[in-house]
Amino acid sequence: QQQVKQSPQSLIVQKGGISIINCAYENTAFDYFPWYQQFPGKGPALLIAIRPDVSEKKEGRFTISFNKSAKQFSLHIMDSQPGDSATYFCAASKSGSWGKLQFGAGTQVVVTP
Amino acid sequence: DTGVSQDPRHKITKRGQNVTFRCDPISEHNRLYWYRQTLGQGPEFLTYFQNEAQLEKSRLLSDRFSAERPKGSFSTLEIQRTEQGDSAMYLCASSLASGGAGELFFGEGSRLTVL
Numbered sequence: 001q002q003q004v005k006q007s008p009q010s011l012i013v014q015k016g017g018i019s020i021i022n023c024a025y026e027n028t029a030f031d032y033f034p035w036y037q038q039f040p041g042k043g044p045a046l047l048i049a050i051r052p053d054v055s056e057k058k059e060g061r062f063t064i065s066f067n068k069s070a071k072q073f074s075l076h077i078m079d080s081q082p083g084d085s086a087t088y089f090c091a092a093s094k095s096g097s098w099g100k101l102q103f104g105a106g107t108q109v110v111v112t113p
Numbered sequence: 114d115t116g117v118s119q120d121p122r123h124k125i126t127k128r129g130q131n132v133t134f135r136c137d138p139i140s141e142h143n144r145l146y147w148y149r150q151t152l153g154q155g156p157e158f159l160t161y162f163q164n165e166a167q168l169e170k171s172r173l174l175s176d177r178f179s180a181e182r183p184k185g186s187f188s189t190l191e192i193q194r195t196e197q198g199d200s201a202m203y204l205c206a207s208s209l210a211s212g213g214a215g216e217l218f219f220g221e222g223s224r225l226t227v228l
Contacts, residue, residue, distance in 0.1 A: 036219075041221065042221055043204055043219030043221050043222055044219050045219065046216045046217065049216075089155045089156075091155070097169070098215070099144060099146055099206075100158050100161065100169065101156070101158060101217070103156050105155050106155050
């Protein structure tokens with residue numbers, strides 16, 4: 001079964017707008033939550049990651065919000081740009097096997113000019 | 114440093130044939146991972162190595178699949194007696210083993226089509 005559920009499946013946002021992608025997990029042993037960005041024909045690339053000891057992490061225009069009690073985390077892309085058009089995957093893994101990632105199904109983001 | 118490289122990038126084969134994919138990780142990385150990605154889905158973990166030791170295999174990895182990393186550098190993933198359900202992108206990633214979580218660096222993948 002899918003251990004990390006991601007929504008929405010796709011979204012369209014205007015340039016300058018905010019893209020929000022949500023993920024939920026069941027396994028409370030997860031303690032590493034990265035987001036990966038994938039362009040067509042390329043492998044995923046790490047965008048930003050968070051550990052559950054903080055509720056928010058910001059890097060440039062990308063912010064992760066983390067709600068441990070709700071077992072949910074989200075990615076906010078501020079001031080979305082056409083170059084941000086890609087598929088975004090949330091993921092989770094456990095301490096001791098952090099590279100064994102459980103990925104969400106992905107969100108295809110299209111930023112219109 | 115050219116990143117993680119995978120070969121071939123595309124492979125079309127007939128059902129029942131064997132295929133082999135190669136992955137060359139980033140040179141100083143001692144961990145190497147194989148993932149499988151089907152269309153419209155996130156990558157699924159298959160197996161990983163630390164140096165030459167295969168430390169974990171997913172239940173997704175049937176007996177027809179075998180992976181090796183003989184000298185702790187490059188790795189191969191072989192699929193025997195391919196089935197149409199094996200059609201997917203096979204992604205290799207590498208990382209440094211460290212005390213805490215770090216970044217997986219993915220290659221561009223090897224796309225397999227089984228006819």
